[in-house]
Amino acid sequence: AQMTELAALIGDLQELSRPDTGQHEGRAQIVAWQDVVESALRRVRLRGPELTITADVRPWYVRAEPSALERAMVNVLDNAVKFSPEGGTIEVRLADGALTVRDHGPGIAADELPHVFDRFWRSPTARALPGSGLGLSIVARTVQQAGGTVALTRAENGAGGTTVTIRLPGAPTPPPEVP
Known part of the structure; x- marks a missing residue:
C-alpha cells in the first residue's frame, strides 16, 4: 500500500513539475471523454467495491492530453471513493460537455x-487519510489546459457530500477526419 501511495505521489509531482508554458498543446489531441471516464470508473470501482457507483456517460469529444485527462478523472473519482461512507453511493454523469x-x-x-x-x-479533517494534497490541483491544471472549468461545491439538499463539476469544450461527435 505504501509503494502504491509513493508511486502515485511521484506521478503527481512529475505532472505538476512540468512547466505550464502552453507546450501541452503539442500533446493535446481529440479524445473521447466518455471513454476516459469509463476507464477511470473501472479503476476506481476496484478501490471501492462496497460502494454503489452509478454512471450515465454520454459521448463528448474534447481536445486534451489523454494521459493527463485520465489522471484527472481518476483523481476526482478517487476522492469520491475515499470520502464516501461504506455502502455509500457515488453518482457520475457526463452529458453535453459537463x-x-x-x-x-x-x-x-x-x-x-x-x-x-x-x-x-x-x-x-482529511489529514489522517492517504493523499498528498496534489490531486485536485492536477485536476484544475488539466481542465484549464483543455480550455475548461472545474468547480467543487457542497452537495445540494443538505444530505452531505460533495459535487465536482467539470466542463470542457467539445462536441457530441468527433470532428471529421482531415484528408
Whole structure:
C-alpha cells in the first residue's frame, strides 16, 4: 500500500513539475471523454467495491492530453471513493460537455472550499487519510489546459457530500477526419 501511495505521489509531482508554458498543446489531441471516464470508473470501482457507483456517460469529444485527462478523472473519482461512507453511493454523469461527480460523504466546510485546488492543501479533517494534497490541483491544471472549468461545491439538499463539476469544450461527435 505504501509503494502504491509513493508511486502515485511521484506521478503527481512529475505532472505538476512540468512547466505550464502552453507546450501541452503539442500533446493535446481529440479524445473521447466518455471513454476516459469509463476507464477511470473501472479503476476506481476496484478501490471501492462496497460502494454503489452509478454512471450515465454520454459521448463528448474534447481536445486534451489523454494521459493527463485520465489522471484527472481518476483523481476526482478517487476522492469520491475515499470520502464516501461504506455502502455509500457515488453518482457520475457526463452529458453535453459537463461531468458531475457527487458523493455522499461528509462534504467540505464552506471556509475550506476556496483552498481545494491549492497544491498540497488538505482539509484538516482529511489529514489522517492517504493523499498528498496534489490531486485536485492536477485536476484544475488539466481542465484549464483543455480550455475548461472545474468547480467543487457542497452537495445540494443538505444530505452531505460533495459535487465536482467539470466542463470542457467539445462536441457530441468527433470532428471529421482531415484528408
